Amino acid sequence: MNELSDSENRIDILSMYPEELEDYLKGMGYPSFRAKQVFSWLHEKYVGSVDEMTSLPKEMRQQLKDDMCYVEEEMRQTSREDGTVKFLFKMHDGQMIETVFMKYHHGNSICISSQCGCAMGCRFCASTIGGCIRNLTAGEMLGQIYSAMRLTGERISNVVVMGTGEPLQNYDNLIRFIRLLTHEKGYNLSVRNITVSTCGIVPMIDRLSEEKLPITLALSLHAPTDSLRRTIMPVANKYSIDETLGACERYFDKTGRRLTVEYSLMHGINDSVNDADTLGRLLRGRGIHVNLIPVNPVNETDFKPGTPEDVHLFKNTLEKYKINVTIRRGLGADIDAACGQLRRRRTRDN
Ligand code: SAH
Numbered sequence: 001m002n003e004l005s006d007s008e009n010r011i012d013i014l015s016m017y018p019e020e021l022e023d024y025l026k027g028m029g030y031p032s033f034r035a036k037q038v039f040s041w042l043h044e045k046y047v048g049s050v051d052e053m054t055s056l057p058k059e060m061r062q063q064l065k066d067d068m069c070y071v072e073e074e075m076r077q078t079s080r081e082d083g084t085v086k087f088l089f090k091m092h093d094g095q096m097i098e099t100v101f102m103k104y105h106h107g108n109s110i111c112i113s114s115q116c117g118c119a120m121g122c123r124f125c126a127s128t129i130g131g132c133i134r135n136l137t138a139g140e141m142l143g144q145i146y147s148a149m150r151l152t153g154e155r156i157s158n159v160v161v162m163g164t165g166e167p168l169q170n171y172d173n174l175i176r177f178i179r180l181l182t183h184e185k186g187y188n189l190s191v192r193n194i195t196v197s198t199c200g201i202v203p204m205i206d207r208l209s210e211e212k213l214p215i216t217l218a219l220s221l222h223a224p225t226d227s228l229r230r231t232i233m234p235v236a237n238k239y240s241i242d243e244t245l246g247a248c249e250r251y252f253d254k255t256g257r258r259l260t261v262e263y264s265l266m267h268g269i270n271d272s273v274n275d276a277d278t279l280g281r282l283l284r285g286r287g288i289h290v291n292l293i294p295v296n297p298v299n300e301t302d303f304k305p306g307t308p309e310d311v312h313l314f315k316n317t318l319e320k321y322k323i324n325v326t327i328r329r330g331l332g333a334d335i336d337a338a339c340g341q342l343r344r345r346r347t348r349d350n
Contacts, residue, residue: 010066010067010069010092011024011066011067012067012068012069012137012138012139012140013038013042013064013067013068013139014042014068014069014137014138014139014140014142014143015069015137015138015139015142015173015176015180017176017179017180017183018035018036018039018183018185021035021038021039022035025038028060028063030060034056034060037053037055037056038053038056038064039185039186040185041053041055041056042146042186043142043146043180043183043185043186043187044186044187046146046147046149046150047150048070048072048147048150049068049070050064050065050067050068051065068139069091069092069137069139069140069143070091070092070143071089071090071091071097071140071143071144071147072089072090072091072147073087073088073089073090073147073151074088074089074090074096075087075088076088076151082102082103083103084100084101084102084103085100085101085148085152086098086099086100086101087099087100087101087144087147087148087151088343089143089144089147091116091136091140095116095133095134096116096343097113097116097136097140097144097163097164097343098113098163098164098343099111099112099113099144099145099147099148099163100163101148101152101154101156104158106157107155107156107157107158108154108155108156108157108158109156109157109158109159109160110144110145110148110156110158110159110160111160111161111162111163112141112144112145112159112160112161112162112163113136113141113144113163113164113165114135114136114141114161114163114164114165114166114167114170114173114174115132115133115134115135115136115164115165115166115167115169115170116132116133116134116135116136116164116165117130117131117132117133117134117164117165118131118132118164118165118166119131119132119166119169120166120169120199120233120234120235121233121234122199122220122222122232122233122234122235123231123232123233123301123303124222124232124264124266124295124298124301124303125298126298126299126300127163127164127165127343129300132165132169135165135169135170135173136165136170136173137173138173138174138176138177138180141161141173141174141177142177142180142181145159145181145187146187156189157189157193158193158194158195159181159189159193159194159195160194160195160197160218161174161194161195161196161197162195162197162218164343166198166199166201167196167197167198168196168198168201168204168205168208169201169204171204171207171208174196175211175213178191178194178213178215181194182194191213191214191215192214192215192216192257194215194216195215195216195217195218195260196208196215196216196217196218197218197219197220197262198217198218198219198220199219199220199233199235200219200220200221200235200239200244200247201235201239202239202243202244202246202247205217205244205247205248205250205251206247206250206251208251209247209250209251209253209254209255210254213255214255214256214257215255215257216257216258216260217248217251217257217259217260218259218260218261218262218291219244219245219248219259219260219261219262220233220262220264221241221244221261221262221263221279222262222263222264222266222270223236223241223270223275224241224270224275224278224279224282225241225278226240226241228269228270228275229241232266232269232270241282245282245286249286252287258287258288258289259286259287259288259289260288260289260290260291261283261288261289261290261291262291262293263279263290263291263292263293264292264293264294264295265292265293265294265295265305265306265310265311265314266295266303266304266305267295267303267304267305267306267310268304269303271306271310271311271314273313273314273317275314276313276314276317276318277317279318280317280318280320280321280323281321283318283321283323284321284322284323285322288323288324289324289325289326290318290323290324290325290326291325291326291327291328292311292314292315292325292326292327292328293327293328294306294311294327294328311327315327
């Protein structure tokens with residue numbers, strides 16, 4: 001697969017940089033102003049189909065019709081409590097992905113998927129149960145954002161790549177997606193408003209630090225020791241916590257972006273006061289922000305969240321080490337909140 005097409009070699013104009021689009025359309029005999037028009041329809045007006053590009057000749061629209069990997073709304077759940085919207089999008093090959101749109105005081109955020117399924121095998125996560133089916137193209141990642149904006153009529157100011165998939169395993173498409181989303185001729189989002197979450201693939205973190213992109217990096221740690229981490233995250237068999245935090249430190253040195261550590265609290269597994277103390281000693285003095293997430297129970301697994309008191313005790317213990325800690329706001333608690341649950345339910349029902 002190359003980055004301008006998907007696994008079936010379908011051309012995807014939404015994944016093309018302006019100069020690539022220009023070359024592609026030139027090959028079809030069109031002058032360069034047509035490429036500018038198409039780029040603007042895609043990245044400034046977020047059209048859902050080539051048919052809507054009304055300034056193009058009909059014949060051209062006909063020719064381009066199959067050259068875009070659309071994501072189409074298959075289903076939507078809206079939280080009555082806080083307005084969070086969870087979309088299930090269908091891709092041209094029938095595969096489904098999830099996207100979550102969230103409202104915050106400081107602007108709207110979106111959580112997008114980077115792969116269809118996931119190969120990392122974290123034991124508490126619904127997204128990985130069926131393995132990784134395929135990578136998403138850059139256009140399919142952009143399409144989640146553009147479709148959500150078109151469908152909600154709202155703008156988005158923060159993007160987190162924290163949905164289904166391991167973004168650093170779909171590296172080239174991820175970088176292309178970020179460069180397109182922040183392109184001055186497109187949506188022009190600030191790179192600083194993008195967060196990429198990883199389970200910690202050390203060589204890829206080092207590679208990311210060379211891109212000169214000040215993205216916020218979030219590390220899914222979930223355990224203060226290697227032995228505990230190995231029981232819930234297979235990636236821990238490959239890279240130790242020491243090596244992983246080392247790569248994150250190099251990332252900070254190169255980009256100036258402080259690390260966020262994500263820690264899903266699983267009752268009786270990693271949420272004791274002793275765990276909090278060990279984590280505090282591990283992370284103190286490094287300028288790391290810790291985000292605690294009470295685990296979302298997944299049908300196929302036994303992991304359960306603790307009580308709010310357990311969560312607060314963990315937070316208070318960490319704070320003794322002068323670590324900046326937040327508890328993830330439980331958005332969309334009344335809809336299938338945990339990553340991958342809606343997609344799984346849909347796949348099972350069909
Ligand atoms: N592969 C990337 C990004 C996707 S997962 C990563 O590992 O970071 C996004 C975050 O949700 C990760 O921190 C992941 O560990 C966490 N997560 C997955 N399933 C969860 C669940 N059931 N409850 C709470 N957090 C979960």
